[in-house]
Amino acid sequence: MQFFVxxxxxxxxxxxxTILLAVTxxxxxxxxxxxxxxxxxxxxxxxxxxxxxYLAVIRGTPxxxxxxxxxxxxxxxxxxxxxxxxxxxxxxxxxxxxxxxxALSLDRSVYLTQAIRSAIQSIPNGQLEACYSVGxxxxxxxxxxIIPQALVIAIPNVSNLFLGxxxxxxxxxxxxxVEMMNMSNIxxxxxxxxxxxxxxxxxxxxxxxLGFEFIFSAIERRLMKGKMTV
Amino acid sequence: xxxxxxxxxxxHKAFGTQHVLxxxxxxxxxxxxxVILGPSGSGKTTLLRTVNFLEKADRGSITANQFTVxxxxxxxxxxxxxxxxxxxxxQNYNLFANKTxxxxxxEGLIIVKKIKKKIAEKKGLEVLDKxxxxxxxxxxxxQLSGGQQQRAGIARxxxxxxxxxxxxxxxxxxxxxxxxxxxxxxxxxxxxxxxxVVVTHEVSFAKEVANRIVFMADGNIVEQGPPEKLLVNPEKxxxxxxxxxxxxxxxxxxxxx
Numbered sequence: 001m002q003f004f005v006x007x008x009x010x011x012x013x014x015x016x017x018t019i020l021l022a023v024t025x026x027x028x029x030x031x032x033x034x035x036x037x038x039x040x041x042x043x044x045x046x047x048x049x050x051x052x053x054y055l056a057v058i059r060g061t062p063x064x065x066x067x068x069x070x071x072x073x074x075x076x077x078x079x080x081x082x083x084x085x086x087x088x089x090x091x092x093x094x095x096x097x098x099x100x101x102x103a104l105s106l107d108r109s110v111y112l113t114q115a116i117r118s119a120i121q122s123i124p125n126g127q128l129e130a131c132y133s134v135g136x137x138x139x140x141x142x143x144x145x146i147i148p149q150a151l152v153i154a155i156p157n158v159s160n161l162f163l164g165x166x167x168x169x170x171x172x173x174x175x176x177x178v179e180m181m182n183m184s185n186i187x188x189x190x191x192x193x194x195x196x197x198x199x200x201x202x203x204x205x206x207x208x209x210l211g212f213e214f215i216f217s218a219i220e221r222r223l224m225k226g227k228m229t230v
Numbered sequence: 231x232x233x234x235x236x237x238x239x240x241x242h243k244a245f246g247t248q249h250v251l252x253x254x255x256x257x258x259x260x261x262x263x264x265v266i267l268g269p270s271g272s273g274k275t276t277l278l279r280t281v282n283f284l285e286k287a288d289r290g291s292i293t294a295n296q297f298t299v300x301x302x303x304x305x306x307x308x309x310x311x312x313x314x315x316x317x318x319x320x321q322n323y324n325l326f327a328n329k330t331x332x333x334x335x336x337e338g339l340i341i342v343k344k345i346k347k348k349i350a351e352k353k354g355l356e357v358l359d360k361x362x363x364x365x366x367x368x369x370x371x372x373q374l375s376g377g378q379q380q381r382a383g384i385a386r387x388x389x390x391x392x393x394x395x396x397x398x399x400x401x402x403x404x405x406x407x408x409x410x411x412x413x414x415x416x417x418x419x420x421x422x423x424x425x426x427v428v429v430t431h432e433v434s435f436a437k438e439v440a441n442r443i444v445f446m447a448d449g450n451i452v453e454q455g456p457p458e459k460l461l462v463n464p465e466k467x468x469x470x471x472x473x474x475x476x477x478x479x480x481x482x483x484x485x486x487x
Contacts, residue, residue: 129284130324134338134390135314144341148328 007187007200015204017097017179021169024101026162029108030116036109037117038142051113058110063168066103071175074099100172104165111161119154120146152223159216163209170205180204234293235260235425236394241280241290241301243273250276251287252449258394261423265436265457268446269472274429275321277446278396281427282316283309295393314342317387321399323379325371325386332358332367335386343390357389358382361415377408381415388419395419397428401435413439433476437461445469 036051058066075091082088123146131141173182184201188194236258243251250273258264266274279285280301281292287301294315299308317338325334332354339350358364361381371379380400387395400416401409413435420426420439430436436443437457444454445464453466464470 124322124324126320126322126324127326130318130320130326132284132313133282133316133318133320133324134386135310135342136338137310140341144337145326145328152328 003191003193003196004200007184007191007197008204010187011180011183011201011204014179014183015208017177018166018169018181019208021097021100021104021172021177021179022162022165025104025108025165025169026112026158028101028105029112029161029165030158032105032109033112033116036113037120040113040117041120055110055113058106063103063107064171064174066107067100067171067175070099070103070106071096074102096175097172097177100169100175100177104168104172107168108161108165111164112158115154115157115161116150119150119157122153123149152220155216155220155223159213159220162212162216166208166212167205233260234258235262235295236281236427237293238277238281239291239293241277241292242288243276243280243285244288250449251280254290254449254451256444256451258425258427260425262441263420263426263428263439264442264444265428265430265440266444266446267430267433267436267472268452272446273449274446275398278318278398278427278429281394281396282313282318284318314390315393316396317390317392317394318396318398319380319383319387319400321402323371323376323383323403325379325382327371330368330370331363331374331382334371334382335389338386338390353389354385357385360388360418361385362411375408376404377411380404380408380412384412384415384419388424392424394425394427397426397430399429399431401430401432433461433473445472447472 036055039047039051075094078091082090127145127149128138128141131145136144169179170181172179173185176182178186180201184197188197191197234257236256238254238256241251241254242249254273254277256264256277266277268274276285280287281294283299283304286304289301291298291300292312293299294312297311297315299312304312325331326337329337332351335357336347336350336354339345339353340347345353355364355367358367361384363378363381363385366374366378366382371382374382384400397416401412404412409432413432416426416428416435417439428436428440440457442454443457443460445452445460445466445468447468452468453460453464460469461473464473
């Protein structure tokens, strides 16, 4: 029992890192995703094609490989940039979590693009026309009417993607970020009791996911209340 | 005829190969209520939608209260300006689903006219009272009946104090039982001297409220005139055809009752 509690506490102590990874990946991913979704909806010439290519490439790449590419690739780019511009950039100062966040954000952004695009496109065109008829600009219409409605519709998908982010953040352990998975590895190597420790960490992941699931459904229920026609 | 509130010149619109509007000229005086009648597919709704650029006309110009926009090279700012001189009541109400009824009617005042929220709220409640929805101010659109939603849509339009209000078949999506309350509301608004262009199928309503009826068919204005003239004694064969069909349909439903 003591073993269970000790390890549980040790792993919980880095749970904030796991949550930080998931939340930042979702926030950055949603920002990129919103931009890509709007580019796709309005079919902006040329950039639209770049976005399609971006989506295809990232969607077809395992997160683990994105993680490695960010971890090994970005320092190299920065290094050659530093040499060619004789700027004093040092990659050693950058904590590894930075690269993990980039990789996870890219991965989440492509799925969020789809979730946001489909949600926006499910809003009847009459809503946009009504905005125009009272004299709003397209930006005002999106900000005040279209996006708020689309968010409600997107919540179930976003909630899934968020839980995915929590679980995928475990891959950050491979680039030496000490989050829950990495901490479990450390504990396991020290005690040789792999099975027990991985059961403990899986319970923790499960608990975190359950918590967030609960939060998301509460948000959804609150936003749906009286607001949307079914 | 010196003070036209709305003037359409040579409006053309095609969807693909289908020529929907074939050069419409229409002038609406200040305070006039113009009702556009015509069979389905005659281009009535499209014409109305070109006025505030929900459809962009292929050719022609639109003047609203001395502000002229050439449809072909309309800039974003021009379109916005034109839209702010007009307001529209939609067939499907199109109330903002994420906002309460009060927020719906206030939205334009706050966002477009930059009026302070407190004042907008007061004006919003006033106008809701006028259309008989004061007690629904905090309800969401989907909690209202179709007739109530449409009255809220009308409130949203008149609160902006536009030069022209465009009504796009305001009663077509309603249960027959609810048509009356909406028409009464529109009639009340018409009496306040607002300039209105109404596309509708309600001939008896047109007779009551219109200063002038415009009859459209196949993308053209066939004939126009005061209701007592156009509905009773039309000049063109096409108009007679349309009216006789409508009145005979009316007759048959009357029989079944």
